[in-house]
Amino acid sequence: MRHEIIKENDLIFLILDERRRWLVQVKSGEKFHTHRGIIEFNDIIGKNFGSVVFSRPFETQGYKFYVLRPIPSDYILHMSRKTQIIYPEDAGLILTYSGIGPGSRVIEAGCGSGALTCIIGNFIRPNGHVFSFDISQKSLKRAKLNIKKAQLEEVVTIQYGDILNDDLQQENVDAVVLDMATPWNAVEKVKKYLKFSGTLISFSPTIEQVKKTVSAMKTGDFIEINTYELIKRKIQVKENATRPEIRMVGHTGYLTFARKIKDIKNPYREQKPKIQEKINMNGMPLRD
Ligand SMILES: C[S@@+](CC[C@H](N)C(=O)[O-])C[C@H]1O[C@@H](n2cnc3c(N)ncnc32)[C@H](O)[C@@H]1O
Incomplete structure (x- = not known):
């Protein structure tokens, strides 16, 4: 059970209004x-998550701030970042x-600011x-700070490693997540x-990257190769003015998933050669 009373070193999500909110x-x-105004932490220690606190000096400021327990999307959107991060959706x-869940072992490259790492x-x-x-080195430093802030150091190791050239000294991981240019x-x-049946995930902002990645996955070692794009719209709910908000993030990226398999030829049924769809890097899909 997680504690409900705020104590020293806890991370809190401090909210003044829609735009002004901090992870501290x-x-x-x-x-x-x-x-x-000034928020004194001694005014917060001992209160329940979900309480309010007033800014000092009370006579001249006295604004109300809400104190919540941060959830993963708060970490992501309010962490220190320099690289493009993965959005909560x-x-x-x-x-x-x-299939990532409690107990999973996951490889990620690159860590960037560590937003996805936190999730x-x-x-x-x-x-x-x-x-x-x-x-x-800049990404490693920032990600380490963000992981420390999120108090995840026991379950996350951030380290130097070139996924294209180094031996990462891991085996049988449940998932590998790629968020890098190539x-x-x-x-x-x-x-x-990756273990058999494990999942390879790739996040890319452009279709050109997706086509090359899917083509690299179509070697016979992966099945269930699927690419998705998510569009999230926030809905403004107001009396007689309920509709999607006017400003939104129009595009984050494309997500490709694939499952690793140990394929063998079917000894019982003669197989017709499959029509393999190949991807022409410069244009439309080609047929053999
Ligand atoms: C867009 S950022 C990743 C953002 C991250 N997913 C997040 O949510 O904060 C891409 C990162 O990939 C790293 N990168 C590029 N090539 C790499 C490679 N060969 N091995 C490991 N990391 C690499 C870059 O240095 C950069 O920090």
Whole structure:
């Protein structure tokens, strides 16, 4: 059972209004400065998650702030980031279409800012592990900080590793997640880490990347190769004005999933040669 009373070092999601909200760690005796006054952590320690706190000085500020327990989408959208991150809706699809769950062992490359790492780390707890690799020292540093902030260090290892050239020293992992510029070059390399029936997931912002990645997966070692795009619309609910919000994120990326198999030729039925669809990198799909 998770504790309900806020204590020293807890992460809280502090909300002033729709736009002003922060992910902060509670430190007794310390203060959090906002342009709507000062929040003293001592005013929060000992309260329940879901309470309110007022900014000091009460006489001149006295704004109401809500204190929630952060959920994965709060970590993602409010963490320190420099690289493009995976959005919560895409992370949700990754979890449900990959079979990643408590106890799973997952390889991820690259870790970027660690947004997806946080989501997966949160789900594989308490016995699973995420092995997250990147080749950029800046990304590694930022992801480590974000993982520490999310208090996931026990189930996540962030380390230097080039998924295209290094031996990542893992085997039989449940899933491999690729979010990097050239995932198609990694497909063959990561196959050896993945257990049979395990899932390979690739996130790419462009169709050109997807075509190359799917083509690399169509070698006979993967089945159930499917690509999706999710469009999330937030709905504004107001008296006589309920409709989708006018501004939205129009595109995040495409998600491709594939399951690793150990295929053998059917000894009982003669098989007609399959018409294999090949992908012409420069244009439309080709037929043999
Ligand atoms: C878009 S970011 C990943 C964002 C991450 N999924 C998140 O949610 O924060 C892509 C990362 O892939 C890393 N990368 C590129 N090539 C790589 C490789 N060969 N091996 C490991 N990481 C790589 C980059 O350095 C970059 O940090």
